[in-house]
Structure formats: C-alpha cells, structure tokens
Amino acid sequence: YEKEEGTLRELRIFLREICAKLARNRQFFMFTKPVDVQEVPDYLSIIKQPMDLETMMTKIDLHRYLCAQDFLDDVDLLCRNALEYNPDRDPADKLIRHRACSLRDTAYTLIKAEMDSDFEEQCKEISRAR
Numbered sequence: 734y735e736k737e738e739g740t741l742r743e744l745r746i747f748l749r750e751i752c753a754k755l756a757r758n759r760q761f762f763m764f765t766k767p768v769d770v771q772e773v774p775d776y777l778s779i780i781k782q783p784m785d786l787e788t789m790m791t792k793i794d795l796h797r798y799l800c801a802q803d804f805l806d807d808v809d810l811l812c813r814n815a816l817e818y819n820p821d822r823d824p825a826d827k828l829i830r831h832r833a834c835s836l837r838d839t840a841y842t843l844i845k846a847e848m849d850s851d852f853e854e855q856c857k858e859i860s861r862a863r
C-alpha cells in the first residue's frame with residue numbers, strides 16, 4: 734500500500750510540473766483561471782462544466798487525479814469548452830480555438846514525452862483497484 738502512495742505522490746509531482754508549464758505559457762492566458770462571468774455573462778448558459786488550469790492545479794492537490802489520463806480528460810474538457818463557446822468564423826473565435834487546440838496538443842506531447850508508459854500503467858492499475 735505504501736508503494737502505491739509513493740507512486741501517486743510521484744504522479745502529483747509530475748502533474749504539477751506539467752500544469753505549471755502550461756500556465757506559464759502566455760499563449761494560454763485565457764485558460765489559466767475560471768471564466769469570469771462579469772466579463773463573459775452568457776458563458777455558463779452555454780458551457781455546463783467549465784474547466785481551467787488553476788482548477789486543475791487544485792484538483793491535483795485534492796488527489797482527484799489517479800493517473801495522467803484523468804488529468805488529460807480535464808485538458809480535453811477545457812479544450813472542448815473553448816471550441817463550443819467559440820464556434821464562429823470570427824477571427825477572435827478562431828484564435829481562441831487555435832490556442833485551445835495548441836494547449837491540448839502541448840499537454841499530450843509533454844506527458845507522452847516525459848512520462849514512463851509503465852508508470853502510467855501502474856497508476857491506472859491503482860485507479861482500477863480503488
């Protein structure tokens with residue numbers, strides 16, 4: 734059991750570094766904090782499950798991610814929300830869609846490049862057993 738806790742601790746350290754790296758990228762500034770409903774009043778009428786990088790960092794500390802794919806599921810949600818809220822040919826919409834896709838691709842590439850595949854397998858095994 735202690736070994737499992739060690740594995741999950743290592744996963745949290747790894748995910749914090751990935752999340753911090755994404756949040757440092759100025760291209761992703763609009764995804765770093767929850768959408769401000771003062772600025773974007775109709776947001777919650779369109780997007781039912783908001784997600785952002787600050788919320789994801791908090792979820793790491795709350796032990797809500799038991800494997801890297803759980804984290805990437807929230808990256809996918811963040812990206813889908815941006816595509817849904819910004820569907821038009823309007824250049825502002827296109828730019829936000831492009832940035833959202835770039836964030837998603839960057840997250841997958843960083844994790845695949847820096848994560849041991851059998852480490853992720855161990856995490857998934859722990860996740861399945863709980």
Ligand SMILES: CC(=O)c1nc(NC(=O)[C@H]2CNCCN2)sc1-c1cc(O)cc(O)c1
Nearest residue numbers: 763767768769773815818819823825826829
């Ligand atoms: C994150 C997101 O999906 C988002 N989308 C926007 N879209 C628009 O403003 C498009 C919508 N169609 C008409 C032309 N404007 S603004 C915005 C946003 C940006 C921030 O800097 C902070 C924040 O909280 C939210």
